[in-house]
Amino acid sequence: MTEMAPRLIQAARAAEARLAGRATPFLFNAWYIAGFAEDFSRTLKRRTILGRPLVFYRTTAGAPVALSDRCVHRSFPLSKSKLEGDTIVCGYHGMRYDEGGQCIEIPAQKTAPQGICVRAYPLREQGPLVWIWMGDGEPAADLPLGDWATDPAWPASNAYFHLKASYIALHENLLDLTHLSYIHAATFGTPDYAFAPYEVETDDAAGRFAVSRSVMPTRLPPVWAKPTGLEGRDAARIARSEFSGPSVHTVNVRFYGLDVSEAERPDTQITTAHLVTPETATTTHYFIHHGRNFGQEDESITSFMHEQLTAAFMEDVEGLEAVEAMVADTPVEDRYEVSVASDRAGVAMRRWIHRQAEAEAG
Ligand code: FES
Ligand SMILES: [Fe+2]
Incomplete structure (x- = not known):
């Protein structure tokens, strides 16, 4: 019989006590997406x-x-x-x-x-997005999403999921690129992705947490290879996922063919804003605004990427809903979770939300 050692369970619980979770009050002083x-x-x-x-x-x-x-x-x-x-x-x-x-x-x-x-x-309306200020008094911050979201040089599409899972679990999922090779094995994960080096940036003062990962040489899965014209070529894939507040998470991916010299490389980027609005502690309005800075005239790229990415994000939705159901089915005394090295950014982000919630509560 195997069982987790009591000291490991205790350590996991002690670490979790400082992390935002389902019982943490929401952060009200922020702009959230109300809807399209x-x-x-x-x-x-x-x-x-x-x-x-x-x-x-x-x-x-x-x-x-x-x-x-x-x-x-x-x-x-x-x-x-x-x-x-x-x-x-x-x-x-x-x-x-x-x-x-x-x-x-x-x-x-x-x-x-x-x-x-x-x-x-x-x-406030920003192109297809409508933001809402949930805090007391007048809005005390600028809109959190950059101008690219309304720039015609960045053709975009939008999606919405009603996610039956905690918004914190969604943010953690987005700061964790190690799940791509598994949950997304059929879409944008490739086996080499799980082993590629990654960097973690944490900025507690600004409330920014990011992970970056470069995979090269790699062969891109069709979702990226087709629109970028990199099918069947050795390529570089550089992804950066950044949490910049409770409602906004931006994932930027750059691609280039390794057969093209540095001077001739086109600047090919795909940026997805994952816009996260808690509904309840265990349900979330999950909005996606997804843009690219190339093929502006080609509508078929927009529809191809929209279809492919919606399928890929559905994998996260199903995974997170399975997690939420598992948590609900687990006796409270057994609900500890163990963190590992690659969770560093997510853990730092959850600590930050926990501290912010305490500060808002006064
Ligand atoms: S008028 Fe609204 S409940 Fe009576
Ligand atoms: Fe994912």
């Missing part, structure tokens, strides 16, 4: 973000609106109510809220007393 532009329309839409039920719509002038979904009278969902012009009329007793969340009419009385309102959340 089309999620804000003239049809009321409910979405829960950081455990807060919200209702989305667009005003007649086209401005996106996000309000708390709970009518403050008797908690009826505003998302099951009626959009009239720029206002919502509650489906239970008819209280009317404007786009700023103010109650402006109570049918059973002459006037609506001042100050009755539902919370309205600040939103």
Whole structure:
């Protein structure tokens, strides 16, 4: 019979106590993706973000609106109510809220007393993305995603997964390139990837954590080889995955053929923003904005890559959902996890989230 030595279990538990996990409060003072532009329309839409039920719509002038979904009278969902012009009329007793969340009419009385309102959340549109500020007060930060996300030189496509797993597990997955050869064996993993050298960068002050990995020479799997024209050629594949806050994780991959001299190498990059919005402690809105800086005119590259990458990210979704189900099925006293050397960036990131959550809680 084999069993983990009690001292190893104890050490794993002691290390985990300082890491963010499912019980760690969310970080509210950050921009998160609320949805894509089309999620804000003239049809009321409910979405829960950081455990807060919200209702989305667009005003007649086209401005996106996000309000708390709970009518403050008797908690009826505003998302099951009626959009009239720029206002919502509650489906239970008819209280009317404007786009700023103010109650402006109570049918059973002459006037609506001042100050009755539902919370309205600040939103910002950036190309196809709509960001929401979940913190108290006015937004205290710039939007976290760079200009490439709206630059026509970077044709892009978008995807969404409703992930039944913790957002922290998703960030850790993205900071861990060692899973590519296994979970992604059928898509973008190649066996040599698991053994390639990697570098870890951690910047606690800035809340940035990154892993980079260079594989060369390598043969690229079709998802990368076809669009870059590197099929059947020895190539270099240089990937960098960076966590830059609770809602944004950017994975950049550069490729070149080793048969081309340094001076003649095209700058071929594929960048994927993994945009992570916790729904609850164990479910996540997982948005993808995926762009490239080449083949701008070729629509077929966009659709090929979209299809291939969506299939590959589905492998992460299925893997993380299997993890979440396993955690739920495991007795609490057995829920320890052992970290190894390649988890360094993920562990540093989880420590940072844990500390941030403590700081936000005051
Ligand atoms: S619950 Fe909304 S008006 Fe009564
Ligand atoms: Fe993955």
